[in-house]
């Protein structure tokens with residue numbers, strides 16, 4: 001069964017569409033990278049998946065159950081604004097969140113915070129740096145022992161070491177507990193190392209969704225003589241010229257004509273060329 005499935009999911013704010021007819025199926029036990037342009041709909045997608053936002057049309061299912069305005073008991077979300085009470089101490093915050101969750105492990109929270117001895121339990125949340133708040137909010141998410149963890153730009157305010165530790169913690173939970181992680185990020189370099197599955201959003205539309213390796217295998221980054229567009233193999237996603245050469249990203253490539261060379265694209269190339277193509281076509 002998929003961890004998260006959306007069918008024709010749409011959300012408009014007033015008359016402005018934020019997500020349009022989104023149908024995706026995200027496999028359980030994987031790390032899913034949610035990427036795209038600014039305002040592409042990533043936070044809206046995560047909010048809908050968590051039941052924080054109500055859809056304008058379509059449906060969301062978490063482990064087969066339709067999400068209807070409330071967080072699925074097997075899910076946890078780290079929203080972009082990190083919902084914490086500034087006047088509470090860290091220890092009070094942990095107790096408060098534990099008290100409202102039926103399934104709860106304070107050991108799991110402590111385990112997640114163990115790598116951060118600077119987070120004294122008696123410190124006020126309001127005195128923590130932005131990155132420390134993110135660490136605390138993530139630890140609170142893990143305390144719910146989620147099977148599906150939804151993370152909105154979790155690494156944006158973490159230092160390089162904290163990012164590495166954060167990813168290590170997540171990957172350990174994916175491997176040991178079979179957790180599914182959906183994380184939005186603009187940092188393709190970081191996603192490349194951890195993502196099994198990709199969802200690419202632009203202007204509320206899903207441009208790509210699938211297993212990362214399969215998507216990369218299905219594309220070719222080709223270079224050849226300019227002006228010879230007729231010999232490009234496969235469907236052209238985006239093409240550009242420099243002098244006498246042209247470069248293109250093609251999908252479902254056939255065999256290459258003489259004078260052309262091709263290689264499997266990396267994740268950055270794939271994502272950037274899809275977004276560039278959309279920007280040009282408007």
Ligand SMILES: Nc1ncnc2c1ncn2[C@@H]1O[C@H](COP(=O)(O)OP(=O)(O)OP(=O)(O)O)[C@@H](O)[C@H]1O
Pocket residue numbers: 013017018036037038039040041042043044045
């Ligand atoms: N509460 C809201 N009211 C009105 N419009 C909204 C609201 N939240 C989001 N939007 C609009 O919906 C669209 C999608 O926004 P969303 O925050 O989901 O994108 P995003 O991909 O997370 O963006 P970013 O990468 O910039 O964080 C944008 O056009 C945004 O302006």
